[in-house]
Amino acid sequence: MAITLMLANDFSQLPVMQSTRDLKGVISWKSIGCRLTQRSEINTVKDAMEPAYEIKATETLFETTKLIIENDFVFVRSTSNNEITGIVTATDLSEQYLRLSEPFLLLGQIENRIRNLIHGVFDAETLRNACNDNDPDRKSQVESPADLTFGEYVRLLENEENWAKLSFVADRKIFRAELNTVRQIRNDVM
DSSP, rough: OHHHHHHHHHSEEEEEEETTEEOOOOOOEEEEEEEEEEHHSSSGGGOOOOOOOEEEEEEEHHHHHHHHHHOOOOOOOOEOOOOOOEEEHHHHHHHHHHHHHHHHHHHHHHHHHHHHTTTTSSOOHHHEEEEEETOEEEHHHHSSSGGGGHHHHHHHHHHHHHHHHHHOOSSSHHHHHHHHHHHHHHHHHO
């Protein structure tokens, strides 16, 4: 029955419980596979059951990440009524990591493409002219596109003469507006 439930619902594991508060263990494809490779018969969930690890619902993901990684999953126990209320899997961690890191990765790709677009096209003086005049110390240190901020990329490329030097076919005003939108998103994300 457990294997059928796991197949029907695409579950990788199932808790073995007598009630919502009484977690006895867990059965998983890993535990089933281990028993089968040892030529053990599996007639009941007890034949493939392993210890279940649990965390309190009040624990943070940061506190529990290592336990989740080591065990592939943990069950979550409510502190208010002591019931098992859910599961957190290594896949959940991966999805959370992706959700949190994706904006940074995409912004990094955009910034690298902007740098590649302008690399070797403009001399240091032209790059410095995109900097704020109110910060002469910083402005004097700019030598390459990597030294510019995102706002300075926008200022550099809003200049028609600078835009004409690029071997890039796009409408300057639209590109600049989109780049400015990315700059605002980047500032919000950071």
